[in-house]
Amino acid sequence: EQINKGKYEHYMQKEIHEQPESLTTTMRGRLIRGGSSKRKSVLLGGLKDHLKTIRRSRRIVFIGCGTSYNAALAARPLLEELSGIPVMMEIASDLLDRQAPIYRDDTIIFVSQSGETADTLNALEYALENGALCVGITNTVGSAIARNTHCGVHINAGSEIGVASTKAYTSQIVVMAMVSLAIGADTISSKPRREAIIESLLNLPEMKDLAQSLISEQSLLMFGRGYNYATALEGALKVKEVALMHSEGILAGEMKHGPLALVDENLPIVVIATRDQSFSKQQSVIQQLKARKGRLIVMCTEGDAAAVCGGSGRVIEVPLVVDCLQPVVNIVPLQLLSYHLTVLRGYNVDQPRNLAKSVTTE
Numbered sequence: 001e002q003i004n005k006g007k008y009e010h011y012m013q014k015e016i017h018e019q020p021e022s023l024t025t026t027m028r029g030r031l032i033r034g035g036s037s038k039r040k041s042v043l044l045g046g047l048k049d050h051l052k053t054i055r056r057s058r059r060i061v062f063i064g065c066g067t068s069y070n071a072a073l074a075a076r077p078l079l080e081e082l083s084g085i086p087v088m089m090e091i092a093s094d095l096l097d098r099q100a101p102i103y104r105d106d107t108i109i110f111v112s113q114s115g116e117t118a119d120t121l122n123a124l125e126y127a128l129e130n131g132a133l134c135v136g137i138t139n140t141v142g143s144a145i146a147r148n149t150h151c152g153v154h155i156n157a158g159s160e161i162g163v164a165s166t167k168a169y170t171s172q173i174v175v176m177a178m179v180s181l182a183i184g185a186d187t188i189s190s191k192p193r194r195e196a197i198i199e200s201l202l203n204l205p206e207m208k209d210l211a212q213s214l215i216s217e218q219s220l221l222m223f224g225r226g227y228n229y230a231t232a233l234e235g236a237l238k239v240k241e242v243a244l245m246h247s248e249g250i251l252a253g254e255m256k257h258g259p260l261a262l263v264d265e266n267l268p269i270v271v272i273a274t275r276d277q278s279f280s281k282q283q284s285v286i287q288q289l290k291a292r293k294g295r296l297i298v299m300c301t302e303g304d305a306a307a308v309c310g311g312s313g314r315v316i317e318v319p320l321v322v323d324c325l326q327p328v329v330n331i332v333p334l335q336l337l338s339y340h341l342t343v344l345r346g347y348n349v350d351q352p353r354n355l356a357k358s359v360t361t362e
C-alpha cells in the first residue's frame with residue numbers, strides 16, 4: 001500500500017513533523033500515571049518476564065548501526081544511572097570484526113528500525129551462540145531481529161519511508177528511556193527521579209511548535225557532550241547523508257585534542273548547550289570558541305540566549321525537558337536543518353545517493 005505524503009513535499013519532512021504523534025503512539029498504554037496510589041510506572045509487556053534476569057546482568061551492551069546506534073548512545077547515560085550496570089556501546093560490524101567477548105551473563109540490546117540490518121543480525125547470531133540474553137528494539141513487527149531475540153519492545157513509530165531515519169530515532173530514545181525505567185523500577189532511592197521522567201515523557205509531544213521554528217544554516221561541526229553527545233553525532237549524520245555535506249559530531253570534552261585547530265571565522269559550528277549538568281562546561285567551550293573567532297550557532301534552552309552567547313552568533317532555542325529526554329527535543333532542529341539544506345542544495349531528500357533504507361548485505 002502506498003503511504004502518501006499528504007501536504008508534505010517529501011517523506012523526510014512529513015516524518016520530522018509527525019514526531020509529536022509518533023512519540024504518542026510509542027508511549028501509548030505503556031506509561032501508567034495516577035490511580036488511587038498516584039504511582040507512576042512503566043509497563044512493557046515484551047520485557048516484564050525478563051527484567052529480573054536483566055537486573056542480574058554483569059553488563060548491558062547496546063548494538064546497532066547508523067542512527068539506531070546513535071539513539072542507543074543517547075539513552076546510555078540514563079540506563080547506567082537507573083540500572084547501576086555498566087553499559088557498553090558496540091557498532092555491529094566492529095563487534096564482529098573484533099569477535100569481541102560476549103558472556104552468558106550479558107544482556108545485549110539490539111536496536112534496529114528495520115529489524116533486518118545484516119550486520120546487526122549477524123551480531124545477534126553471534127550473541128546467541130555465546131549464550132547472552134538478547135533483547136530487540138525494532139520498528140518492524142515480525143522482522144528477523146524481532147523474531148530471533150529472546151524478548152523485546154516494538155517502538156511503534158509507524159512506517160518510515162525516508163532513507164534518513166528521523167521519527168524512528170526519537171521513538172527509539174523514548175523506548176530505551178522506558179526500558180531504563182523498567183529495569184530501575186525496583187530501586188527505591190531513584191523513585192522521585194523515575195517519576196519526574198515519566199511525567200516529562202507524558203508531556204513530550206507538546207514540542208510541536210519547535211518544528212516550525214528552524215533557521216537554516218550550512219553547518220559542519222557539531223559539539224555536544226553528556227546526554228547530547230549523541231545529538232551531535234546524529235545531527236552530523238543527517239547533514240552528511242541527506243545534504244551531502246561533510247559534517248562531524250564532536251565530543252566537546254575532546255575539543256582541545258584536535259578539533260580546536262579547525263576553528264576560524266569561516267567554519268560554522270553548532271554547539272549544543274542546553275541546561276543539564278554539562279551546561280557550565282559547554283559555556284566555557286563557547287567562550288573558548290569565541291576567543292578564536294569561531295562562527296557559532298548555539299542551541300540553548302528557551303530564555304538562555306543572552307546568557308549563553310551574549311547576543312552574538314545565531315541561536316536555536318529549544319524548550320527545556322528533563323535532562324535525559326533533552327536529546328529527543330534537541331535533534332528536531334538538526335533534522336530540519338539537514339532537510340532544508342538538502343532542498344536548498346537540490347539533492348534527493350528521501351533517497352540520498354548511494355544509500356539504502358535497509359542494508360541487508362555486509
Ligand code: G6P
Nearest residue numbers: 066067068112113114117165356
Ligand atoms: C541504513 C539507513 C539508516 C539506518 C541504518 C540502520 O544506513 O539508511 O537510516 O539508521 O541503516 O538501520 P536499522 O534498520 O538497523 O535501524
